[in-house]
Amino acid sequence: DQQVKQNSPSLSVQEGRISILNCDYTNSMFDYFLWYKKYPAEGPTFLISISSIKDKNEDGRFTVFLNKSAKHLSLHIVPSQPGDSAVYFCAASAEYGNKLVFGAGTILRVKS
Amino acid sequence: NAGVTQTPKFRILKIGQSMTLQCAQDMNHNYMYWYRQDPGMGLKLIYYSVGAGITDKGEVPNGYNVSRSTTEDFPLRLELAAPSQTSVYFCASSSGTKQYFGPGTRLTVT
Numbered sequence: 001d002q003q004v005k006q007n008s009p010s011l012s013v014q015e016g017r018i019s020i021l022n023c024d025y026t027n028s029m030f031d032y033f034l035w036y037k038k039y040p041a042e043g044p045t046f047l048i049s050i051s052s053i054k055d056k057n058e059d060g061r062f063t064v065f066l067n068k069s070a071k072h073l074s075l076h077i078v079p080s081q082p083g084d085s086a087v088y089f090c091a092a093s094a095e096y097g098n099k100l101v102f103g104a105g106t107i108l109r110v111k112s
Numbered sequence: 113n114a115g116v117t118q119t120p121k122f123r124i125l126k127i128g129q130s131m132t133l134q135c136a137q138d139m140n141h142n143y144m145y146w147y148r149q150d151p152g153m154g155l156k157l158i159y160y161s162v163g164a165g166i167t168d169k170g171e172v173p174n175g176y177n178v179s180r181s182t183t184e185d186f187p188l189r190l191e192l193a194a195p196s197q198t199s200v201y202f203c204a205s206s207s208g209t210k211q212y213f214g215p216g217t218r219l220t221v222t
Contacts, residue, residue, distance in 0.1 A: 032209050043213030093209050102154035
């Protein structure tokens with residue numbers, strides 16, 4: 001039973017345009033959500049996070065939106081750059097400091 | 113700060129062999145984790161530790177063992193390697209919810 005789902009295996013976007021990556025979850029106990037970015041042959045690196053008490057968190061070109069009623073979050077990258085091409089994982093936690101549950105990832109390709 | 117380090121980077125094992133994947137962190141984090149990532153899948157938690165001397169099973173612990181004798185080190189032991197254990201293994205550490213990952217170990221069992 002996948003508790004965190006990223007239904008789009010891949011996404012292709014033109015440089016300068018917006019990239020929107022989506023994530024759905026089923027466990028209503030999740031209260032903290034993170035996005036990780038992964039380049040080939042490297043470990044995942046933390047990108048941005050959001051607590052369930054917020055509906056938006058912004059960090060430079062990256063914004064995460066959380067819709068608790070729909071159990072859905074999205075990551076917006078504006079403007080997209082070729083260096084953003086990577087695999088993006090959504091992750092969720094039911095307790096601060098506790099284990100993370102990861103989605104399967106979305107491959108983002110930004111074309112120049 | 114080296115962060116989280118893992119050795120080896122690559123390894124090929126024959127079925128039935130055993131090996132230990134090493135993981136170390138220099139951030140004085142209490143929490144440490146082992147994940148495996150199979151092609152097209154997310155990271156699955158194998159084992160985790162909330163401090164020295166304390167370990168617990170994750171989602172996919174079968175075929176693995178861990179120990180945590182120090183805050184810094186969290187080795188993962190594979191006994192009787194099987195082809196199903198072919199995967200990329202990531203170690204991570206955290207002091208809160210944000211986890212820091214090592215570069216991974218690519219393991220092939222043939």
